[in-house]
Amino acid sequence: MTRVPRGYIARRRRTKMRSFASNFRGAHLRLNRLITQQVKRAFVSSHRDRGRQKRDFRRLWITRINAATRIYKVFDSYSKLIHNLYKKKLILNRKMLAQVAVSNPNNLYTISNKIKIIN
DSSP, X not given: OOOXXXXXXXXXXXXXXXXXXXXXXXXXXXXHHHHHHHHHHHHHHHHHHHHHHHXXXXXXXXXXXXXXXXXXXXSXXXXXXXXXXXXXXXXXXXXXXXXXXHHOHHHHHHHHHHHOOOO
């Protein structure tokens, strides 16, 4: 049987994987089999960590808001602040509230005065 030269398709696939692995070190940069394994693993990690990053930032914002409300004695706790925000239908997301709490606590006072519910 005569030798059939394979086309450019396999080479194109390998060079594409190699371009993804340009910042890897050692054999993970040089050997095709290791390159494909590491690139697949990197894609899995990046996909997983995009969701994890959203969770981590939300936890950070909640912690900052809770600390600011307790330090500046705006409310007793974070949960009461959020509960009163929802009762007054004042929609502020946690990212913006955390930014206000860190950068300018006076604005946090004005927000809390708007939503204070006297029982």
